[in-house]
Amino acid sequence: MPMKIGTENFKERVDSGIQNDFMRAAVSGAQERLHGRRLAAAEELGNWEEWRSHGEEIRQHVLENLDYYLDQLAENVVKLGGHVFFAETAEDANTYIKEVIQKKNGKKVVKSKSMVTEEINLNAALEEVGCEVLETDLGEYILQIDEHDPPSHIVAPALHKNKEQIRDVFKEKLGYTKTENPDELTAHVREILREKFLHADIGITGCNFAVAETGSISLVTNEGNADLVTSLPKTQITVMGMERVVPTYEELEVLVSLLTRSAVGQRLTSYITVLTGPKQVHEVDGPEEFHLVIVDNGRSKILGTEFQSVLQCIRCAACVNVCPVYRHVGGHAYGSIYSGPIGAVLSPLLGGYEDYKELPYASSLCAACTDACPVKIPLHELLLRHRQVIVEKEGKAPISEKLAMKAFGLGAASPMLYKFGSKIAPSAMSPFTTGTSISKGPGPLKAWTESREFPAPNKERFRDWFKSRDKEGEKS
Amino acid sequence: MKVTLFSTCLVDMFQSNVGKATVEVLERLGCVIDFPESQVCCGQPAYNSGYVNEAKEPMKRMIETFKDAEYIVTPSGSCAAMFKEYPHVFKGDEKWEQKAISIAERTYELSQFIVDVLKIEDVGARLEGTAAYHTSCHMTRLLHVTDAPFTLLKHVKGLEVVPLPGAHNCCGFGGTFSVKMGQISEQMVDEKVMSISGTKADYLIGGDAGCLINIGGRIERKGMPIKSMHLAEVLNSR
Numbered sequence: 145m146p147m148k149i150g151t152e153n154f155k156e157r158v159d160s161g162i163q164n165d166f167m168r169a170a171v172s173g174a175q176e177r178l179h180g181r182r183l184a185a186a187e188e189l190g191n192w193e194e195w196r197s198h199g200e201e202i203r204q205h206v207l208e209n210l211d212y213y214l215d216q217l218a219e220n221v222v223k224l225g226g227h228v229f230f231a232e233t234a235e236d237a238n239t240y241i242k243e244v245i246q247k248k249n250g251k252k253v254v255k256s257k258s259m260v261t262e263e264i265n266l267n268a269a270l271e272e273v274g275c276e277v278l279e280t281d282l283g284e285y286i287l288q289i290d291e292h293d294p295p296s297h298i299v300a301p302a303l304h305k306n307k308e309q310i311r312d313v314f315k316e317k318l319g320y321t322k323t324e325n326p327d328e329l330t331a332h333v334r335e336i337l338r339e340k341f342l343h344a345d346i347g348i349t350g351c352n353f354a355v356a357e358t359g360s361i362s363l364v365t366n367e368g369n370a371d372l373v374t375s376l377p378k379t380q381i382t383v384m385g386m387e388r389v390v391p392t393y394e395e396l397e398v399l400v401s402l403l404t405r406s407a408v409g410q411r412l413t414s415y416i417t418v419l420t421g422p423k424q425v426h427e428v429d430g431p432e433e434f435h436l437v438i439v440d441n442g443r444s445k446i447l448g449t450e451f452q453s454v455l456q457c458i459r460c461a462a463c464v465n466v467c468p469v470y471r472h473v474g475g476h477a478y479g480s481i482y483s484g485p486i487g488a489v490l491s492p493l494l495g496g497y498e499d500y501k502e503l504p505y506a507s508s509l510c511a512a513c514t515d516a517c518p519v520k521i522p523l524h525e526l527l528l529r530h531r532q533v534i535v536e537k538e539g540k541a542p543i544s545e546k547l548a549m550k551a552f553g554l555g556a557a558s559p560m561l562y563k564f565g566s567k568i569a570p571s572a573m574s575p576f577t578t579g580t581s582i583s584k585g586p587g588p589l590k591a592w593t594e595s596r597e598f599p600a601p602n603k604e605r606f607r608d609w610f611k612s613r614d615k616e617g618e619k620s
Numbered sequence: 621m622k623v624t625l626f627s628t629c630l631v632d633m634f635q636s637n638v639g640k641a642t643v644e645v646l647e648r649l650g651c652v653i654d655f656p657e658s659q660v661c662c663g664q665p666a667y668n669s670g671y672v673n674e675a676k677e678p679m680k681r682m683i684e685t686f687k688d689a690e691y692i693v694t695p696s697g698s699c700a701a702m703f704k705e706y707p708h709v710f711k712g713d714e715k716w717e718q719k720a721i722s723i724a725e726r727t728y729e730l731s732q733f734i735v736d737v738l739k740i741e742d743v744g745a746r747l748e749g750t751a752a753y754h755t756s757c758h759m760t761r762l763l764h765v766t767d768a769p770f771t772l773l774k775h776v777k778g779l780e781v782v783p784l785p786g787a788h789n790c791c792g793f794g795g796t797f798s799v800k801m802g803q804i805s806e807q808m809v810d811e812k813v814m815s816i817s818g819t820k821a822d823y824l825i826g827g828d829a830g831c832l833i834n835i836g837g838r839i840e841r842k843g844m845p846i847k848s849m850h851l852a853e854v855l856n857s858r
Contacts, residue, residue: 155803162807179788468790472807506801508794508808509668510757531670541670549666553674556629556661557681563657566633581840591802596809596837599634606632606639610655 146234146265147481147495149294154479154502161473167296167304171474174303178465181409182516189405199402200520202395203456206387207447213356213389214438220359224421226434230386234264237439241266241348241381242273244435248379250275250346256363256370257281258350259298259459260385260439262481263494266348278340280369285333286310289317296475296483299407299461304474337369347377347431351384352458353399354436357392360420361436364403366413374419380431382419386438387455393418399458402518406460442494450529454489456519461486463513463523469506478503485513485523492530501540504530548588569601621738623651624689626682626727628699629661630829638829641856642695642730649738658685662702669796672709679706683719691737692727695852697759698828703727704763729759730852731768731827742775747857749822751849752784754791754812754835756828769827769851776854782819786811793834809838817844827851 464484792808
């Protein structure tokens with residue numbers, strides 16, 4: 145799956161999201177459950193705001209010194225006998241991974257959940273050279289067998305499907321005969337996956353955080369599949385976004401705590417695994433060969449810009465889980481594997497404005513995302529910065545809007561023009577007015593009045609009332 | 621105490637009753653109200669659409685208009701938050717940055733001013749019935765005014781404020797978002813209206829004219845028997 149998903153335009157995607165009742169029920173249900181859990185998990189720490197500031201500080205420090213920490217990380221991985229590859233582009237990363245697998249004569253690949261491998265479209269690249277690639281995270285597995293349905297959420301990729309839909313996918317694709325009970329569904333997949341794990345020759349993982357000081361990588365999961373991916377196959381390839389590094393275990397602990405509490409409202413997830421290099425002489429398990437692929441794919445271009453703070457992201461999806469826009473349109477409407485507020489900020493930066501120019505506007509700027517972010521990314525402000533870039537540098541704003549805003553600038557800045565405009569507004573709007581409201585508005589008001597009444601401008605403006613009242617006061 | 625009123629353009633043009641109520645409540649609490657005629661719009665519609673340069677002109681006008689005010693009070697969390705944003709907008713601008721900081725420091729949303737500056741919790745209002753209160757996003761998340769409206773409403777005789785499920789969710793106004801993303805905005809306001817209707821409240825009360833025009837407009841379109849009122853109007857009810 146590349147970063148861009150689907151071929152429909154933005155409006156069509158939003159329409160199909162809004163009309164998808166199953167998805168909307170699943171998403172709003174999940175948002176409500178996660179909202180309460182996240183708040184409780186944060187509350188429990190007693191000083192959540194301090195934790196957030198600390199998390200922000202760690203991420204900012206790493207980004208300011210990214211070259212240093214990546215260098216340290218790479219050096220330590222190599223010292224342990226591992227291999228490190230810096231991939232500037234998605235293609236570079238895929239080419240390297242293909243070569244590693246071909247050298248090993250590998251055919252059977254098992255993967256644990258990884259957004260960056262979705263971003264670089266790794267599965268397709270491997271399938272092209274004849275590999276059988278299997279997703280072992282339950283959500284990813286469901287999507288993979290359902291004709292590669294794209295993920296709609298960065299933590300819970302199959303969030304848009306309910307259990308009945310999953311049962312139907314299993315019936316059709318796996319010959320499943322049992323009910324929609326999640327335990328039965330999971331047990332069925334577990335049977336299939338166990339067998340595959342035993343015969344896999346390559347294991348591919350993502351990376352929540354890499355620890356520079358020790359050359360370790362960490363994986364945060366609830367299913368334990370990542371542990372099988374990293375212990376059974378002889379070769380392990382870990383793919384990470386270049387910003388996902390922490391200096392030491394001390395910072396890892398802070399960020400993992402922020403991550404699990406923000407993502408799923410848990411103190412810890414069921415499995416938090418830290419892996420350090422390939423199997424050493426004294427060790428009993430682990431891969432014989434270990435490769436760390438550090439992916440840039442547009443990230444270094446964000447460094448040093450007004451958007452740098454987006455790289456603080458730890459992919460917890462707290463912003464997605466509180467977003468009222470995401471709630472109604474779902475993840476696929478964003479047209480990117482990165483959805484919700486973080487996706488609306490990140491997708492235009494990684495994928496360009498041409499494909500994602502609407503996303504920065506798909507927000508009411510309610511700032512729920514900014515409030516929820518455990519590392520204090522000012523998401524709604526970054527959306528505003530995108531809008532400014534689109535208007536001023538990209539020139540992608542509609543001409544009618546530009547003219548209207550130009551007029552706004554002139555009109556609102558001049559008390560004379562403002563007074564005149566507001567004075568004539570009631571008569572200008574009178575053809576559209578019934579009583580005190582407008583039911584069918586002209587121009588931009590049309591979009592409003594399709595679902596709502598709009599108030600008719602007051603015949604006596606507040607300022608008129610205030611003035612007349614002053615005069616009366618003077619008389620008496 | 622002398623208060624310089626920043627009415628907001630929405631109140632000036634569409635919700636003049638809110639402006640009148642604000643003046644009457646504050647006068648009853650002993651304030652002397654000044655309304656500088658040269659005030660225009662705070663610039664938010666252009667600013668939030670990415671037209672920062674266009675927005676700067678009305679912003680400068682507002683800074684000039686309110687430069688000598690002691691207390692700038694506005695019946696809107698969103699417009700107060702916009703004034704608080706001015707220092708960021710003019711950061712590094714020698715001529716305007718200090719002035720912007722000075723304006724931002726003296727700006728208060730109405731309920732915040734009454735509770736925090738005037739130190740009054742009971743304004744002597746009376747309104748019979750039950751109400752759902754809409755916690756507008758900019759007032760709570762950008763201005764951080766969360767308790768003051770509830771403190772004031774608690775003392776309104778005859779009024780019972782009922783909990784509103786999903787209160788943290790935006791109503792879908794978002795300024796130009798409401799027309800630019802009309803189809804999404806509709807879903808958001810519809811959910812909000814259904815939550816309000818589920819409380820069986822007689823009134824929907826809010827502290828921002830934008831949200832009230834949005835939610836009220838949907839209530840009216842659906843023909844629901846819920847009256848929307850601005851906080852200022854409630855505080856002015858006797």
